[in-house]
Amino acid sequence: MVQVSKIVKWFFIVAGTILATLLALCVFAFWYMNSGIFGMDSFDKQAWHKKTTNEQDATCYRGGMAKDIIDKLLSSKTTREDVVSLLGSPDGNSTENSYRYVLGMCSGFGFDYDSLHIYVDGQGYIFHAKIMQH
Known part of the structure; x- marks a missing residue:
């Protein structure tokens, strides 16, 4: 027992x-x-445009602001010109209708970059934005 x-x-x-x-x-x-790591910070234009060093390139240097950008700054009334004024010129692999902004290596494993992708319709307005890992 x-x-x-x-x-x-x-x-x-x-x-x-x-x-x-x-x-x-x-x-x-x-x-x-x-939200995770992508929702930890409010958008800071100065921090977004800050030049990164090689050491910072392997961090999630912009990732914390991504959700704030999607939730508060981008809407269906935002134009491609507004995006460029706010975030600067898109990073590589961008097209006229798809802008890509590198967020850094946010996965925690330090080998994949995350990017903010912003999609523009034929009239020049934002219709979708998402975070993608490459």
Whole structure:
């Protein structure tokens, strides 16, 4: 009887630990998918345009401002000229209707760059913006 009691006790300890770990992972995943590192900072035009060093290039030097840009600064009334005035000329691999701005290496593994992609319609207005990892 004592042996069964110990087994049941350990079962509940292990099950509780597993459930607590799963809950913590779910909370982290919810946070990361809703803002994560991309929603940590408000947009700062001076910080956005700041020249980066080689050491900073391997960091998430613009990533914290990306969600703020998408949520508060870009709308269907924003024109391509407004975007360039605010964020500067797009980085490489941009077209007339798709602007790309490098955010840095935000994944945490330090080998993939993240970018803010802004899409412009035929009339020159923003219709979509998203963060992509390359």
